[in-house]
């Protein structure tokens with residue numbers, strides 16, 4: 001399919017009435033983020049317009065006069081589309097499109113578009129398409145121009161580049177189909193999860209704002225595993241929403257114990273609600289985690305607001321009662337003091353320089369291993385399987401073949417201590 005780089009004009013509203021705002025980010029940072037999102041969707045940003053107003057205009061979002069001005073900017077800049085920094089109603093879209101005469105895309109559609117382009121797994125694709133269709137349903141009559149564009153423009157693409165349905169009845173049928181398919185996929189995932197839980201390897205989930213360094217940290221952590229190779233690495237890039245699908249990889253602690261690292265999709269402020277809903281299923285892995293690493297880009301001046309965004313999603317996922325380590329990443333770029341909040345377990349690291357990665361691994365060990373017991377055991381020769389398991393799982397300080405069995409000295413975690421108690425002599 002032909003791909004033309006679209007020229008986008010960004011429009012934001014700086015709402016001056018505090019209680020009418022939907023976030024706390026200052027308008028410049030918010031527009032910077034919108035620009036990153038637009039780039040991530042493949043657009044070229046040709047200009048920015050910010051309007052200060054005490055509230056949104058119901059018909060034109062920025063007000064009719066400003067919309068008229070935007071039309072003139074579009075002509076001068078030869079813009080193909082205008083991207084608005086908030087979610088618009090169907091009526092606002094239609095009015096703005098009729099007046100300005102180019103496609104209108106809002107922040108939600110933009111984020112959905114990026115997700116549609118990046119989703120890899122079957123489940124990810126289904127979930128994005130579902131969120132897109134739900135977004136479209138109440139806006140069909142306002143999406144005329146955006147949907148009738150030829151080629152695959154921002155806001156028209158479904159996962160896998162097929163054009164999205166624009167007929168209401170088709171959309172409803174499609175939504176029902178997708179929900180059915182998702183149920184199947186979910187069943188499969190459940191089976192896999194049960195197998196994992198049975199294998200009782202602790203699960204450590206990395207969550208955080210987009211671009212915080214979750215995938216980079218994942219790649220650092222998995223280097224500790226004996227089966228590590230380059231191909232196991234996950235994709236990381238200086239780009240919003242580099243990761244869309246949840247991946248699981250193995251890592252090892254210095255006491256030879258394995259744990260699973262779960263890399264997850266990043267969050268962003270004003271994340272479309274349907275998308276949060278959609279990804280709740282994928283993020284279920286987080287609910288089953290033994291430990292959460294909340295990865296924060298400490299060098300971002302809005303790190304505090306970004307943390308709140310992440311914590312809010314964790315709250316929605318009902319995962320806030322889990323053990324959490326706050327990982328302030330990019331310590332190499334820090335040029336101001338970052339204040340940790342009270343009651344938080346915090347570690348400053350740099351994936352770039354390797355600073356404090358060992359401290360982080362120690363903290364992980366402390367959290368997921370619980371109490372550790374130094375033991376001496378005698379394992380009867382008939383239970384060579386246990387000896388082999390412990391050889392794999394623990395570091396055996398000492399062993400000896402004795403008459404009554406194999407004598408070993410090692411360290412056991414809580415679960416194994418209970419499991420093998422009959423063989424423990426000290």
Ligand SMILES: Nc1nc2c(ncn2[C@@H]2O[C@H](COP(=O)(O)OP(=O)(O)OP(=O)(O)O)[C@@H](O)[C@H]2O)c(=O)[nH]1
Pocket residue numbers: 208209210211212213214215216217235236237238239240241242243244264265266267329330331332333349350351352353
């Ligand atoms: N300076 C510096 N850059 C880092 C560090 N860690 C990661 N980065 C960079 O930050 C960018 C984002 O890293 P990712 O690992 O892709 O971030 P992510 O959290 O997985 O992002 P999403 O998948 O988009 O949610 C990349 O360009 C990394 O190279 C660090 O410690 N210091």
Ligand SMILES: [Mg+2]
Pocket residue numbers: 214215216235236242243264
């Ligand atoms: Mg990532």
